[in-house]
Amino acid sequence: MPLTLRVERGEVLTARQRTLRILGASAPGVAWLALFFAVPILLIVGVSFLSRGSYGTVEAPVTFESYRRLAGFGWLGFDALYPLILVRSLALGMGTALLCVLAGLPLAFFIASLSSRWKTTALTLVVIPFWTNLLIRTYAWQILLASDGWLARAAGAVGLIGPGEGLYPGIFAVYACMVCDYLPFLVLPLYASVEKLDWTIAEAAMDLGANRWNVFRHAILPQIRPGLVAGIILVFLPATGQFVIPDLLGGAKTALLGNAIQQQFGPNLDWPFGSSIAVVSLAVVMIGLWFMARQAGKKGEMELL
Amino acid sequence: MRGSSVVWILFVTRFIPKVLLRNCGLKKLIAKRDARDTKRAMSVEGSTHAVEVIDVTRQFNSCTALDQVSLTIAPREFLSLLGPSGCGKTTLLRIIAGLELADSGTVRLMGNDVTRVPAHRRPVNTVFQSYALFPHLTIRDNVAFGLRMKRIAGAELDRRVDAVMELTQITAFAARLPAQLSGGQRQRVALARALVNEPKVLLLDEPLGALDLKLRRQLQIELLALQRRLGITFIFVTHDQEEALAMSDRIAVMNAGHIEQLGDARELYELPRNRFVAQFLGTCNLLAGTVRGTREGSLLVETEWGELASGSRGGARSLAPGTRCTLAIRPEKVILREPEGPLRAGEREARVLHSVYNGSDTELSVDAGGLTLQVNCMNATASIASRQPGQRVIVLPPPAESVILLED
Numbered sequence: 001m002p003l004t005l006r007v008e009r010g011e012v013l014t015a016r017q018r019t020l021r022i023l024g025a026s027a028p029g030v031a032w033l034a035l036f037f038a039v040p041i042l043l044i045v046g047v048s049f050l051s052r053g054s055y056g057t058v059e060a061p062v063t064f065e066s067y068r069r070l071a072g073f074g075w076l077g078f079d080a081l082y083p084l085i086l087v088r089s090l091a092l093g094m095g096t097a098l099l100c101v102l103a104g105l106p107l108a109f110f111i112a113s114l115s116s117r118w119k120t121t122a123l124t125l126v127v128i129p130f131w132t133n134l135l136i137r138t139y140a141w142q143i144l145l146a147s148d149g150w151l152a153r154a155a156g157a158v159g160l161i162g163p164g165e166g167l168y169p170g171i172f173a174v175y176a177c178m179v180c181d182y183l184p185f186l187v188l189p190l191y192a193s194v195e196k197l198d199w200t201i202a203e204a205a206m207d208l209g210a211n212r213w214n215v216f217r218h219a220i221l222p223q224i225r226p227g228l229v230a231g232i233i234l235v236f237l238p239a240t241g242q243f244v245i246p247d248l249l250g251g252a253k254t255a256l257l258g259n260a261i262q263q264q265f266g267p268n269l270d271w272p273f274g275s276s277i278a279v280v281s282l283a284v285v286m287i288g289l290w291f292m293a294r295q296a297g298k299k300g301e302m303e304l305l
Numbered sequence: 306m307r308g309s310s311v312v313w314i315l316f317v318t319r320f321i322p323k324v325l326l327r328n329c330g331l332k333k334l335i336a337k338r339d340a341r342d343t344k345r346a347m348s349v350e351g352s353t354h355a356v357e358v359i360d361v362t363r364q365f366n367s368c369t370a371l372d373q374v375s376l377t378i379a380p381r382e383f384l385s386l387l388g389p390s391g392c393g394k395t396t397l398l399r400i401i402a403g404l405e406l407a408d409s410g411t412v413r414l415m416g417n418d419v420t421r422v423p424a425h426r427r428p429v430n431t432v433f434q435s436y437a438l439f440p441h442l443t444i445r446d447n448v449a450f451g452l453r454m455k456r457i458a459g460a461e462l463d464r465r466v467d468a469v470m471e472l473t474q475i476t477a478f479a480a481r482l483p484a485q486l487s488g489g490q491r492q493r494v495a496l497a498r499a500l501v502n503e504p505k506v507l508l509l510d511e512p513l514g515a516l517d518l519k520l521r522r523q524l525q526i527e528l529l530a531l532q533r534r535l536g537i538t539f540i541f542v543t544h545d546q547e548e549a550l551a552m553s554d555r556i557a558v559m560n561a562g563h564i565e566q567l568g569d570a571r572e573l574y575e576l577p578r579n580r581f582v583a584q585f586l587g588t589c590n591l592l593a594g595t596v597r598g599t600r601e602g603s604l605l606v607e608t609e610w611g612e613l614a615s616g617s618r619g620g621a622r623s624l625a626p627g628t629r630c631t632l633a634i635r636p637e638k639v640i641l642r643e644p645e646g647p648l649r650a651g652e653r654e655a656r657v658l659h660s661v662y663n664g665s666d667t668e669l670s671v672d673a674g675g676l677t678l679q680v681n682c683m684n685a686t687a688s689i690a691s692r693q694p695g696q697r698v699i700v701l702p703p704p705a706e707s708v709i710l711l712e713d
Contacts, residue, residue: 055502206425211454
């Protein structure tokens with residue numbers, strides 16, 4: 001039987017040696033993920049099917065009670081509170097992602113059009129907000145948008161808001177801060193795609209009779225799609241679970257997934273119910289991602305306008 | 306009362322949106338306008354020229370890519386833009402396509418001024434050097450793209466796409482993606498994608514540049530046959546002089562942002578106007594000289610090779626005696642003979658310096674008493690072609706008709 005040898009970085013290895021090496025090299029990472037990612041998730045899924053004991057303990061009877069409650073069937077009859085929280089959180093994530101796309105697309109194209117020296121500067125500027133803690137940034141927005149701040153006064157002077165009112169708390173303040181925080185997650189992968197763009201394909205589309213919109217739709221969008229999808233996922237995921245910003249800038253009037261889960265694990269001591277919220281939100285997000293990945297992976301099809 | 310309000314609600318909710326969508330749809334409006342413009346630009350009435358370029362100038366930063374270029378192209382003509390890289394030939398093509406706008410000057414297609422008309426509303430199509438196929442679309446969708454942009458669908462789309470794919474022999478690859486094709490196949494797709502729109506003028510930017518020699522020759526023949534059959538005006542950009550000579554009705558030789566000479570292949574080769582054209586198309590022996598006078602319609606010029614008569618301009622441009630000028634003699638017009646017998650008038654003894662055997666012909670370099678001449682001999686007819694370096698030959702004086710006077 002011939003012995004299969006492979007040369008790797010100048011070393012001659014048998015297939016067995018090679019496998020051992022790959023396993024050895026990846027073992028720490030695999031072990032880490034297994035211990036701190038896979039096991040906890042399985043625990044959460046498991047706990048979500050158990051019941052809450054009288055003192056907040058997790059007890060034996062296996063039940064779907066948590067999921068029933070989550071769907072809105074509590075002891076007081078039907079209440080859409082939790083489905084609403086889920087929808088609200090997803091809406092926040094999608095809204096943030098959408099605003100980031102609207103702001104990030106022109107920004108990525110603008111940065112890509114700069115000369116190489118200014119490109120580095122611009123990318124650094126995009127990343128700079130990360131150097132500050134999230135809480136500090138959020139409080140900074142509070143100050144910036146407060147009723148005695150210059151932004152609020154300017155808005156009042158133009159007549160956008162009544163006299164003496166602030167721009168915060170409110171939906172505007174939440175989205176302003178969310179977009180500011182998550183824009184870099186979208187711009188960086190998108191920029192990487194825009195940078196590689198083959199403009200002759202856009203010219204070919206123009207030459208074949210495509211107007212501006214069709215050039216973007218058929219020649220540019222397919223090329224930047226991987227970066228755009230990656231960016232949207234990177235914004236959508238954390239934005240959906242975000243609750244600090246809506247709390248601090250939205251006036252803490254509405255519950256979101258993040259608060260709901262924290263509420264159950266913290267003050268309410270209802271771990272099974274908290275787990276079920278976590279599991280459902282995870283499932284919803286994963287279905288969404290699978291759908292997006294499928295969309296992005298579709299090739300060779302062209303819908304008619 | 307109640308009945309009428311129901312009618313009103315129906316009217317507001319159903320009828321108005323439908324009418325709005327049908328008649329005021331932005332996309333349809335735009336498509337309508339585009340179709341109208343293209344139709345206008347394509348109307349042939351009153352025009353004997355397919356393309357007119359008048360005094361077009363284009364600058365990039367401080368560099369002038371085109372300097373007051375004018376060019377007129379007849380319908381059904383195959384015109385090549387030939388020149389070294391950076392001579393402005395691609396810029397001129399892009400200005401005709403509308404992918405680049407002229408700083409000044411006018412571009413007309415079929416007699417209509419299109420100088421400011423954007424690319425997508427011009428009745429021309431381009432075959433790009435890099436092919437620029439849509440990587441995410443199948444070959445068939447690539448070919449159908451232009452028709453879809455014109456909102457042509459259904460049976461007509463199928464008929465036209467199938468016909469052009471048949472014509473360019475790419476039917477077998479219809480379902481593949483561009484990345485799965487070879488260079489030559491991609492080239493055919495790029496051609497099909499342009500031809501399906503039935504353009505009045507097809508612009509080709511070094512379309513065969515990336516292909517190997519054999520495939521290139523084959524595609525040259527196919528392309529030319531296609532052009533004759535379809536009767537479309539072709540503007541073909543190339544830096545390959547053989548390609549230009551083999552295919553074109555006329556060739557515009559370009560250099561440093563202007564057209565040096567425009568003419569058919571024979572004219573350019575036999576009567577190059579200046580040093581650039583003479584050297585860019587084939588090789589030349591250049592001789593500096595001083596005008597002595599005229600004789601029998603030929604110009605007499607004193608050169609290193611003695612007194613030569615140049616009949617190239619038929620004496621039409623009689624230069625004053627004493628004027629400095631340059632003469633050009635093609636290597637195949639220099640005649641050698643065996644070193645036997647006495648030297649006759651005008652003949653010079655020479656020694657072979659180098660010899661390059663090309664199969665059908667031999668390129669010799671000879672030294673005739675300090676004067677180095679390039680000579681090209683057909684192997685089948687001239688036994689002198691087999692002379693080796695160091696051996697002696699005799700150079701005959703060039704006849705007046707093979708001595709070209711250049712403008713400088």
